[in-house]
Amino acid sequence: MFVIISNYFQILQPQEVRKSLDTIIAFLQEKNRNETEFYENLFYFGMVILGYALLMGLFMFFMRQTIIVMSREIEYDLREDIFKHYTTLDPHFFKENKTGDMMARIVEDVSKVRMYLGPAIMYAVNILTLTLMTVYSMFSVNAKLAFWSLLPLPLLSITIYFISDIINKQSTKIQKQLSNLNNITQEVFSGIRVVKSYTREREISKYFDKATEHYRFLNLELARTDSFFSPLMFFIIGSSTLLTIYLGGLEVMAGRFTTGNIAEFILYIGKLTWPVTSAGWIASLIQQAAASQKRINEFMNVKSTIKFGKVQEIKNRDIVLDHVSFTYPGKTSPTLIDLNLKIPSGTKLAIFGRTGSGKTTLVDLLVRQYDPSEGKIMIGGIELSEMSNEVLRKTIAIAPQDGFLFSEKVKNNIIYPSSTRSQENIEQFAKQASIHEEILQLPNGYDTMIGERGVTLSGGQKQRIGIARALSVAPKVLILDDSLSAVDAKTEFAISQTLNEELYDQTLICCTHRIYQNIKFDNIIVLDGGKIVQEGTHEQLINEPGFYQNLWQSTQN
Ligand SMILES: Nc1ncnc2c1ncn2[C@@H]1O[C@H](COP(=O)(O)OP(=O)(O)O)[C@@H](O)[C@H]1O
Ligand SMILES: [Mg+2]
Known part of the structure; x- marks a missing residue:
């Protein structure tokens, strides 16, 4: 309605001018x-024209207020929905899809949908009503002249449609090349140590040079098309104006038309210029938005395969694996085969095996990154899938091998996201993970920023912050997934002491490819090719022929 009213006042102007x-x-x-x-x-005429302009402006303001504001609100909701949806999806989704794609959905595609909901709808309604009203006014003044002066405009529309098609294709190419450039730069900078130590600077520069050269070429191509665009547009509009003046002049001489009419017509044509030139642009906005929404829907329709149950309480923390097998989605052969295992509450278990034997996969099942393909995993007699998310997370915490840290303060990395826990508690967890002293030596202690905006920590330090983070939830079951692999012998000993003495009543599951003598394991399983091939205490295993004994003997010499 605002669009129509605003355009109505716009159309009244030329009549007053006449x-x-x-x-x-x-x-x-x-x-x-x-x-x-x-x-x-x-x-009087001056005031009327001014008044119409003001009214037109006022309703245009209402129009933009309504539709642009609405589109921004929807953009916000949509972006929020997609992000929330991402966070509910399982790890498989994040492995399957490129980070760049997921980001594109949330950044570019949402913006394109907004361009449709806001500007595209607004301009489409606007140009439609403006065109209809203008053409109607022109024909009611003088049909013959209206016909002739409008004649060149469809030609303009068609040319613009083809040119914008070319421009669109070229822009897409430019966009692709730009993200290509981004990727190259990012990879070179993150791998700068390798580049430098192998003196690959020159090759890399050449490679980059080629990519930027292509980017320049594409941009020049676009500039060429662009520079063709405006002159052509003005030429066609100019010819329309010329026709109006010439034919209008003839009409005036014949007495069927006044001089004012010519001015009126020229103003009408002026008003039509914008609808005619922007129709193609709007059509492409709509097409792009449709494609974007389709891509967004594809992701929104993915549902997490991991669904949490309702059980809020578990009686004991005995963990039981009952004929558990697991095959990664999309893989044909199983990674874990028929595992049977009991981990009584408060005991310490080592999962021993070479790289690729399935240790990480096994603990991923325990924290429900994946669900077993066959068999059951139970804690206190309750299957994992029946437990609520909160109970599971409070019961089991995992310190992964790579120890991922956020670009945040050290303390917020231990307790993430920052909660109300006091500094003392944070320090206690850091002490248990034997990282406290080293944190104090950082420039700002616990407030030191980590990552891109701050200091870089060593692999072992990251691992221990990961352990402190796992400890911060005070889990009943603590899983260390190879998270002592980058820690030196002295620190390893200190952590072992903590695990043996301070955390004696917690269940410990420790994945390793090394033999930790300092930790008093109640049970050790040896995993090979996804099967449990041996099980027993350290003393039993060193006396049984096998991988464990071999490794033990080689370290004794
Ligand atoms: N996300 C995944 N998709 C498919 N296969 C995987 C995935 N993660 C690990 N694997 C495969 O599963 C096997 C066991 O890996 P993993 O559990 O990481 O072993 P470990 O932790 O003992 O080194 C390996 O052969 C590995 O290639
Ligand atoms: Mg592993």
Whole structure:
């Protein structure tokens, strides 16, 4: 409605211009001129035109307020929905899809949908009503002249449609090449140590040079098309104006038309320029938005395969694996085969095996990154899938091998996201993970920023912050997934002491490819090719022929 009202006032303007021009001409031709009446008239027309402009502006303001604001709100909701949806999806989704794609959905595609909901709808309604109203006014003034002066405009529309198609294709290519450049730069900078130590600077520069060269070429191509665009547009509009003046002049001489009418018509054509030139652009906005929404829907329709149950309490923490097998989605052969295992509450278990034997996969099942393909995993007699997310997370915590840290303060990495826990508690967890002393030596202690905006920590330090983070949830079951692999012998000993003495009543599951003598394991399983091949205590295993014994003997010499 606002669009229509605003355009109505816009269309009234040329008519007033015609009237005022005709008044001036009539005045000039009069014999005994009444100057006062003439100036009063001019003043009146001036005020009316100004008034129409103001009204048009006012309703245009309402129109933008309504639709643009609405589109921003929807953009916000949509972005929020997609992000929330991502966070509910299982790890498999994040492995399957490129980070760049997921980001594109949330950044570019949402923006494109907004361009449709806001500007595209607004302009589409706007140009449609403006065109109809203008054309109607023109035909009601003089049909023949209207026909001739409108004749070049469809031609303009068609040319613009083809040119914008070319521009679109070229822009897409440029966009692709730009993200290619981004990727190259990012990879070179993250791998700068390798680049430098193998003196690959020159090759890399050449490679980059080629990519930027191509980027420049594509941009010049676009500039060429662009520079063709405006002159062509003005040429066609100019010819339309020319036709109006010529044919209009003939009409005036024949007495069917006034001079004011010519001015009126030129203004009408001026008003049509914008709808005609932007129709193609709007059509492409709509097409792009449709493609974007389709891509967004594809992700929104993915549902997490991991669904949590309702059980809020578990009686004991005995963990039981009952004929558990697991095959990664999309893989044909199983990674874990028929595992049977009991981990009584408060005991310490080592999962021993070489790289690729399935240790990480096994603990991932325990924290429900994946669900077993066959068999059951139970804690206190309750299957994992029946437990609520909160209970599971409070019961089991995992310190992964790579020890991922966020670009945040050290303390917020231990307790993430930052909660109300006091500094003392944070320090206690850091002490248990034997990282406290080293944190104090950082420039700002626990407030030191980590990552891109701050200090870089060593692999072992990251691992221990990961352990402190796992300890911070005070889990009943602590899983260390190879998270002592980058820690030196002295620190390893200190952590072992903590695990043996301070955390004696917690269940410990420790994945390792090394033999930790300092930790008193109640049970050790040896995993090979996804099967449990041996099980027993350290003393039993060193006396049984096998991988464990081999490794033990080699370390004894
Ligand atoms: N996300 C995954 N998708 C498919 N296969 C995987 C995935 N993660 C690990 N694997 C495969 O599962 C096997 C066991 O890996 P993993 O559990 O990481 O072993 P470990 O932790 O003992 O080194 C390996 O052969 C590995 O290639
Ligand atoms: Mg592993």
